Each structure stands twice: as structure tokens, then as C-alpha cells.
Amino acid sequence: MYDEHDLIDSPLNQTYSADGRSVEIHIYRMPHSGWTLEVVDDLNNSTMWDGEFATDQEALDTAMAEINAEGIEAFIARSPDQPTH
Numbered sequence: 064m065y066d067e068h069d070l071i072d073s074p075l076n077q078t079y080s081a082d083g084r085s086v087e088i089h090i091y092r093m094p095h096s097g098w099t100l101e102v103v104d105d106l107n108n109s110t111m112w113d114g115e116f117a118t119d120q121e122a123l124d125t126a127m128a129e130i131n132a133e134g135i136e137a138f139i140a141r142s143p144d145q146p147t148h
Contacts, residue, residue: 069094073119079127081135090122098122102130108140 073090089101097115100122116122130138 073098073122075119075123079130079135081130084135084139086130086135086138088123088126090116090119090126092119100126102126102138104139106140110138 087103100112
């Protein structure tokens with residue numbers, strides 16, 4: 064059985080910034096599994112993709128394509144004190 068100490072982080076993990084905002088791109092896996100993709104905003108809210116990726120590069124390419132298509136704001140939650148209008 065595996066625990067968090069067995070987690071393998073990709074060397075492709077990075078901070079991505081656009082439009083004055085930043086998100087952390089986390090790519091990781093357990094031994095003998097595919098890669099998991101997670102994007103975390105500055106409030107520690109996370110967006111995770113369903114399924115696994117065959118390679119960490121495929122996961123990073125997917126994250127970048129989604130961020131570029133939807134805009135970085137789509138991956139950043141509103142803070143509780145931020146107005147909705």
C-alpha cells in the first residue's frame with residue numbers, strides 16, 4: 064500500500080502567470096500509475112482533471128491548453144469578501 068511519501072512530483076510543476084494572476088500547476092503520480100493534473104489558485108482552491116495522463120508532458124500540455132482557451136480567471140476562485148457584480 065502507498066502513502067503520500069510515495070508520491071512522485073513531476074519536474075514540470077510550475078507557477079503560471081497571466082493577466083496579473085498566478086496559479087500553480089501540479090503534476091504528480093503514485094508508483095505504477097498515470098499522472099494526475101491539478102491547478103491550484105492563490106486561495107488554495109484546486110481544479111483537478113478526471114482520469115490520468117500517460118506522461119507528465121501530456122498533463123502540462125492539457126493544463127496550458129485549457130488555461131489559454133478559458134483564461135486564467137476560470138481557474139481562480141473568488142475570495143469570500145469579493146463582490147459578485
